[in-house]
Amino acid sequence: MKDKILERCLYLAGLFAVSLSVLILFFLIYFSLPLFQPAILKNILSFEWQPLYGKFGILPMALTSIILAVLAVTIALPIGLGISCLLSSLANKGIAKIGDILIRFMTSIPTVIYGFVSIFVLIPFIRDISGKGSGFCLLSAIFVLSILILPTMVLLISDSFKSVPKSYIESSKALGFTPIQELIYIIIPYSKFGIINAVILGFGRAIGDTMIALMIAGNAAQVPYSFFDSVRTLTAQIALVLASDTESLTFKSIFASGLILFIFMLLASLSSYFIIHKKRLNQ
Amino acid sequence: MVDTKFQSDWKIHIENLCVRFGSKEVIKNTSASFSQNKINSIIGPSGSGKTTLLRAINRLNDIEENCYTSGKLFIKLEDKWHNILSNYSSPVYLRRKIGMVFQHPNPLPTTIKRNITLALKIITGLSRSEREERLINSLQQVHLWDEVKDRLKKPALILSGGQQQRLCLARTLALEPEIILLDEPTSSLDFKASKRIEQLLLELKQKYTLIVVSHSLRQTRRISDKVYVLSNGKIAQELSSIQIHDDQMFYKVAEDFF
Amino acid sequence: MKRTQTIENFLFLYCWSCGIFLITVVACLIGFLLYKSMPNIGLKLIFGDVHWYKALIGKQIVFDGIWPAMVGTFFLIILSTVISIPLGISAGIYLSEYCPANLKAMFSFFIDLLAGIPSIVMGLFGFSLVLLIHKFITPAANTCLIVSALSLAFLVLPYLIKTTQIALSSIPKESQLIGPSLGFSKLDDLWHIRLPQSTKNILSGIILSIGRCAEDTAVIMLTGVVAIGGISDSIFSKYEALPFYIFYIAAEYTSAEELARGYGASLILLTITGTLFFVSYMIRKRLEKRW
Numbered sequence: 001m002k003d004k005i006l007e008r009c010l011y012l013a014g015l016f017a018v019s020l021s022v023l024i025l026f027f028l029i030y031f032s033l034p035l036f037q038p039a040i041l042k043n044i045l046s047f048e049w050q051p052l053y054g055k056f057g058i059l060p061m062a063l064t065s066i067i068l069a070v071l072a073v074t075i076a077l078p079i080g081l082g083i084s085c086l087l088s089s090l091a092n093k094g095i096a097k098i099g100d101i102l103i104r105f106m107t108s109i110p111t112v113i114y115g116f117v118s119i120f121v122l123i124p125f126i127r128d129i130s131g132k133g134s135g136f137c138l139l140s141a142i143f144v145l146s147i148l149i150l151p152t153m154v155l156l157i158s159d160s161f162k163s164v165p166k167s168y169i170e171s172s173k174a175l176g177f178t179p180i181q182e183l184i185y186i187i188i189p190y191s192k193f194g195i196i197n198a199v200i201l202g203f204g205r206a207i208g209d210t211m212i213a214l215m216i217a218g219n220a221a222q223v224p225y226s227f228f229d230s231v232r233t234l235t236a237q238i239a240l241v242l243a244s245d246t247e248s249l250t251f252k253s254i255f256a257s258g259l260i261l262f263i264f265m266l267l268a269s270l271s272s273y274f275i276i277h278k279k280r281l282n283q
Numbered sequence: 284m285v286d287t288k289f290q291s292d293w294k295i296h297i298e299n300l301c302v303r304f305g306s307k308e309v310i311k312n313t314s315a316s317f318s319q320n321k322i323n324s325i326i327g328p329s330g331s332g333k334t335t336l337l338r339a340i341n342r343l344n345d346i347e348e349n350c351y352t353s354g355k356l357f358i359k360l361e362d363k364w365h366n367i368l369s370n371y372s373s374p375v376y377l378r379r380k381i382g383m384v385f386q387h388p389n390p391l392p393t394t395i396k397r398n399i400t401l402a403l404k405i406i407t408g409l410s411r412s413e414r415e416e417r418l419i420n421s422l423q424q425v426h427l428w429d430e431v432k433d434r435l436k437k438p439a440l441i442l443s444g445g446q447q448q449r450l451c452l453a454r455t456l457a458l459e460p461e462i463i464l465l466d467e468p469t470s471s472l473d474f475k476a477s478k479r480i481e482q483l484l485l486e487l488k489q490k491y492t493l494i495v496v497s498h499s500l501r502q503t504r505r506i507s508d509k510v511y512v513l514s515n516g517k518i519a520q521e522l523s524s525i526q527i528h529d530d531q532m533f534y535k536v537a538e539d540f541f
Numbered sequence: 542m543k544r545t546q547t548i549e550n551f552l553f554l555y556c557w558s559c560g561i562f563l564i565t566v567v568a569c570l571i572g573f574l575l576y577k578s579m580p581n582i583g584l585k586l587i588f589g590d591v592h593w594y595k596a597l598i599g600k601q602i603v604f605d606g607i608w609p610a611m612v613g614t615f616f617l618i619i620l621s622t623v624i625s626i627p628l629g630i631s632a633g634i635y636l637s638e639y640c641p642a643n644l645k646a647m648f649s650f651f652i653d654l655l656a657g658i659p660s661i662v663m664g665l666f667g668f669s670l671v672l673l674i675h676k677f678i679t680p681a682a683n684t685c686l687i688v689s690a691l692s693l694a695f696l697v698l699p700y701l702i703k704t705t706q707i708a709l710s711s712i713p714k715e716s717q718l719i720g721p722s723l724g725f726s727k728l729d730d731l732w733h734i735r736l737p738q739s740t741k742n743i744l745s746g747i748i749l750s751i752g753r754c755a756e757d758t759a760v761i762m763l764t765g766v767v768a769i770g771g772i773s774d775s776i777f778s779k780y781e782a783l784p785f786y787i788f789y790i791a792a793e794y795t796s797a798e799e800l801a802r803g804y805g806a807s808l809i810l811l812t813i814t815g816t817l818f819f820v821s822y823m824i825r826k827r828l829e830k831r832w
Contacts, residue, residue, distance in 0.1 A: 003728050007639065013628055014635030017698055018648045021655040024666045031669055082559030090556055099560065101822070106567060108749070108818040110756030112784045113807050116791050117570050120577075147566055180549045201657075208659025210759035215791055235661045239762055242668070258665045265657045273650060346721055348642050379724030389715045392738065402723045405733060458723065 028262055031255040040249070044256050049221035051250045058237065058257050060223045065233040065264075067224060068138065068213065069206035072145035073153075073199055079146075080153040080198070081188075087154070088161045088187070089179040100158075106151040115215035118144045123216070130228045136218035139227040145212050153202045160194020161187050193279035197272055204268035208261065210235040234261050289357070289364060294319040294462060294492040295340060296364075300354035302335050302344060309335045311516035312354070317509075319359075322484060322493045324503045327513035328541050333496045336513060337464050340494065341381040342367065342374040360461055379406055382455025382491075386467040388447035390439035390454075395431050398439050398450055399457045406458060421457040425449040425483060445476025449483070463487065465495045469502065481506050500537060504528065514540050574811065578804035586805040587611065602771050605798075607806045609772045613686075613780040614755055614813075620690035620776065621697070621754045626747060629698050633705025634731060656699035664763030667692030671764075684765035687776040692760045697750035704746025708739035741824055748821040752814045758784040768793075783810045 035044055046057030083103070087096045122143060127135030164187050172182045188195070210233075218230025219240060232240070234257045241254050289296055295317040302310035309332045317323045325333050338344045339352060356368045360380050367377055391398050399421060403414045422428040427449045431442070439450060448468060455463060465484070469477035484493060484506055497503045503510055510522040519540065526532045588596045589606030596603050603609055636648055667688050674682040712735055720730030736743075766782045768789040773780040783806055790803030 003726060006728060010631045010635040010639060013631035014640065014648070017628070017632035017636075017655070017702055018651045020695060020698070021651050021658065024655075024658060024662065027666055027669045027673075028662075031672070079559045079562065082556040083563060086556045086560045090553065091560070102564070102567065104822070105815070105818055108752055108756075108814045109570075110758075110784055110810055110814055112756065112758045112787050113574070113811055114570070116787050116803065116807050117573055119791055121569070121573055150563065178549070180553050184549075184552070204657050208657070208661070210659065210661040210762075211788065215788065235659060235759070238661050238665060239759065242763055254665065255669075258662050261659055261662050265659065265662075266654065269650070269654045269657050272653070341722065343718065343722055346718070374721075375724055375726050377724075378722060383722040385715055385718065385722075387715055389713075389719055391716075391719065391734065401733060402725070405729050406724055455723065 025262055028255055028259045032252070032259050035249075035252055035256055043249075044253055047223055054249075056249050056253045058234065058253055058260070060221055061232050061234045061237045061257065062260055064138070064217075064224055064231040065207050065213075065235065065261075068141055068145060068217070068231070068233060069203050071142045072149060072206045073202045075142065075146040076150045076153055076202060077195075077199060080150055080157055080202075081195070083150075083154045084157040084161055085183050085188075087158055089183055103151045103154050107155070111148060111209065111211045112215075114144055114148055115211050118212075118216055126228075133228050133230065134218070136216060136230055137228045138217060138224050138231045141212055141217035141231070142227075144216055145206055145209060148209065148212060149202045149205050152205055153198045156198035156201060157191070157195055160191040160198070163194070164190045193275050193282065197275045197279075200268050200272045200275065204265055204272075207233075207264055207268075208235065210239055214239055289359070290316070292318050294359050295494075296355075296357040297339075298355040298357075300336075300339060300352070300356060302332075302339055302350065302352045304347060304351075305349040309516055310339065313513075313517045315511055315518045315521070317492065317494060319492050320488055320490075321508035322488050322495060322506050324507040324510045325494065325496045325513055326500065326503050326510060331513045332516045333513050334466055337466055337494060337496050340462070340464055341378050341383055343378070343383065345374055358462070379458055380460050380462070382452075382458065382460040382463045384448070384452050384455065384463065384465045384468050387471050388444060388451050390442075390447050390450050393439065394436050395439045395442070395450065396435040399454050402454060403457055417457045417459075421453040424456050424487070425453045426479070427453060443476070445472050445479060448472060448476070448480060452480075452483070460491065462492045462494065465493065467496055467498045470498045477502070500533075504533065512536060512540055571811075574804065574807055578801075578808040581801045581805045582808065586802060587809075599772070605802075607783065607786060607802060607809070609770070610781040610783045610786040610806065611809070612772050613766070613782045614784075614810075616686060616773070616776075616780070617690055617693065617761070617782055618751055618754050620687065621693035622747070622751055624690060625694035625697050625701055625750065628694065629701025629750075630705050630743065632698070633702040634709070634736075636702065637706040637709050638727065638731065652699045652702055655695075656703070658696075660696060660757055660759040661763070663692050663696045664760040666695070667760065667764040683777075684763070684779075685777045686765060686773055686780045689761045689764040689766065689780075690776070692764050693754045693757060696757065696760055697753050700750050700753070701746060704750075705739070705743055708742035708746070709735060711742065712738050741827070745821040745824045748817050748824070752817040752821075755817070756784055756810065756814050758788055761785055762788075783813075 035041060043056050044058055046055065047059045048055040048057045049060060083099070087099045087103075091099065118140065122140055123135035126137065126140045127133065130137070168186055168190065169182070172186045177185070213233040213236040217233065217236065219232045219236055220230035221232045221237070222229065224231045237257050238254045241250055293316045297316070298314045299312050300310055300314070301308065301312050313336075325336060327333050335344060339356065340358070344350045344352060352368060354368070355366065357364050358367050365372060391401065393401070396418065399418050400414055403409060403417060407414075409417070419428060422431065427446060430446065439447065442450060469480050472480065481502060484495065487493060488508075495506070504527055507527060508524050510527055511518050512520040512522070520536060522532070522536065584593050585606070587593070587606050587608050589603050589608075591601045591603050591606070595601040596608055636645070636652070640648060668684060671682050671684050671688055716738065717735065720734045725734065761782055762785060765779050766785045767779045768781070768785065770779045770781050787803055787806050787810065790799055790806070794800045794803060
């Protein structure tokens with residue numbers, strides 16, 4: 001019957017969507033396969049990227065990605081918590097509503113525009129206060145990236161604040177807690193798993209970002225020793241290297257970079273899953 | 284083979300019915316028979332499983348995840364007995380023969396007319412004029428026709444609660460079912476609207492078999508031909524018409540179970 | 542007692558300063574952009590030295606305006622939307638209605654995984670698809686508009702699926718029972734009763750994912766966008782797009798004029814995504830009002 005065909009189509013669509021992520025992983029592995037020989041592997045997993053001299057170490061980029069993401073989240077978290085507290089309890093209804101729209105609007109601002117404006121506003125400033133370098137460095141990227149992931153984290157934290165059971169809120173109000181006290185002693189402790197989840201997902205978003213890293217961080221393929229060093233992330237690495245011939249090791253290494261990124265994402269997704277699971281068990 | 288053990292005035296026959304959701308047993312091995320063209324009321328304390336029992340009849344429980352129904356449930360449709368829990372029985376076709384009215388009126392967010400004609404269009408193969416006929420017929424049966432005939436194209440939500448509930452009833456009547464299941468149909472309505480519905484039910488029993496879950500003992504006394512008391516997942520007692528109207532008997536039941 | 546009071550006051554001030562900080566940052570961002578780009582907004586920004594009518598009907602090619610990039614973005618959005626909407630909504634319906642309970646959690650995880658994949662990795666995937674076709678099917682295969690559109694469609698797919706799932710499940714419980722209780726088959730119930738009630742929610746999700754397609758740069762960088770390529774004549778050719786144009790200008794501008802075009806393009810892109818956001822928000826608001 002016609003119904004059966006339609007339902008079969010729905011089933012196929014669902015199956016495709018679910019297997020897409022596995023398919024992507026498979027492709028990444030397939031194209032990185034030539035790299036899994038001891039000699040080449042040792043080359044790739046080293047700290048020197050100098051393709052002209054046959055050195056294809058992508059570890060500086062991996063390290064930069066991690067450092068950048070961790071530091072961006074470290075800055076974004078306290079600010080995000082502050083704003084979430086503001087939106088959920090401390091500000092009056094009107095301001096909270098405007099704030100909510102503003103935050104949501106921020107998520108729709110294109111990343112490339114954050115980058116573009118930062119180049120002409122933030123970079124000269126960093127250049128001046130550091131006294132050296134071009135201003136395109138790790139520090140600039142951390143700042144811009146933390147602003148980028150801030151709205152996402154605020155929305156996630158706000159959501160977990162909202163999911164605190166009404167009975168707790170009612171009893172805290174009945175006890176005469178001020179909004180700040182309610183937040184500190186009831187809402188935040190109760191939402192701790194939600195906040196951890198926001199951190200994990202913020203980290204995932206930060207490590208997966210390409211444009212900020214590409215436009216702001218400087219793109220020198222080195223291990224960062226100072227905040228004012230020009231650095232390159234795995235994501236920028238993929239974007240930069242693509243314009244080379246397809247047989248070279250340079251080229252093949254980008255699939256290794258992609259694979260490492262995928263594994264980071266996988267770990268983040270799994271951790272997020274466990275945290276949510278723990279949250280549900282707690283309730 | 285199957286037909287012989289059923290009495291001629293039965294419409295629904297339940298044997299050893301068990302319904303559980305996950306590991307929670309709601310209906311625990313209960314049996315009963317419901318008579319044709321009568322108002323059969325199911326009463327019981329809250330949590331006793333009244334809605335689950337009602338929904339077992341049109342297999343609406345199947346929609347829930349992890350719902351397992353076992354036992355025997357026979358329904359006489361088109362003068363033939365069917366075992367509706369068997370694997371060969373299609374719930375979709377079953378539900379076209381059994382109408383259901385819910386506790387809160389839930390008209391579709393569309394016009395009054397379309398509330399009734401949508402189901403007619405999708406389910407029956409009737410022509411346009413036949414659908415119109417059924418529309419008028421069903422609205423007349425619930426005494427809503429005169430009130431809405433000039434505003435059929437208006438949204439159904441402009442009607443009052445009582446009118447909406449009658450519209451939902453008309454919606455099922457349009458499909459010409461044999462049995463109508465009503466789950467606390469007047470609990471969200473005011474006194475006057477409730478009375479109108481009760482009056483309607485007394486009229487409808489001539490054409491249909493009605494199973495009503497009721498929240499009000501008084502209402503049950505007023506309209507029922509037979510009362511089934513559900514307690515803790517089992518039908519603990521059946522009261523005939525005479526017993527219902529016997530004050531002493533009825534208050535004893537009320538005390539025992541509520 | 543006094544000490545905790547001071548701490549609480551401090552925290553109160555802290556939260557407010559976070560809020561003010563954020564507003565300042567956003568205001569600076571948008572203010573700066575407006576300040577730099579407003580003087581240049583006009584037909585010259587878009588069409589360069591070519592008359593707008595001639596450019597629209599394709600008679601003359603625009604070289605120093607952002608018109609080709611706007612057209613490219615436009616086609617990109619349309620193609621990726623056409624691919625992703627049926628796929629996303631169908632998959633969303635399958636996962637919320639037909640999926641067996643024991644598989645639901647696992648399937649959910651895979652969709653979340655898909656949602657977390659960085660856009661550059663998605664671009665890499667699109668690129669590797671081309672490599673595969675190049676190797677095994679035809680050496681003429683190359684990155685182009687359709688590859689980008691496909692990769693973008695995959696990028697927004699998990700979001701559309703989630704939106705559909707949430708939209709279907711936020712119909713009130715009793716409305717979900719109407720169809721089955723009348724004897725509608727599952728498909729009829731979905732098509733005639735439940736999907737129409739979820740339309741507004743799904744629509745607002747679609748509009749947001751259109752915005753995502755318009756702004757993404759990483760995916761298109763790896764799958765066929767070019768800095769100077771004019772308006773593509775087929776889906777199998779290279780194309781220009783606004784976000785990449787902005788990136789390219791930021792990296793390689795050689796004159797004040799080019800930079801001015803970069804600012805102008807930024808404002809136009811921001812206007813596009815901002816409008817889409819606004820429309821999506823309004824749709825959801827009107828939905829609440831109606832009920």
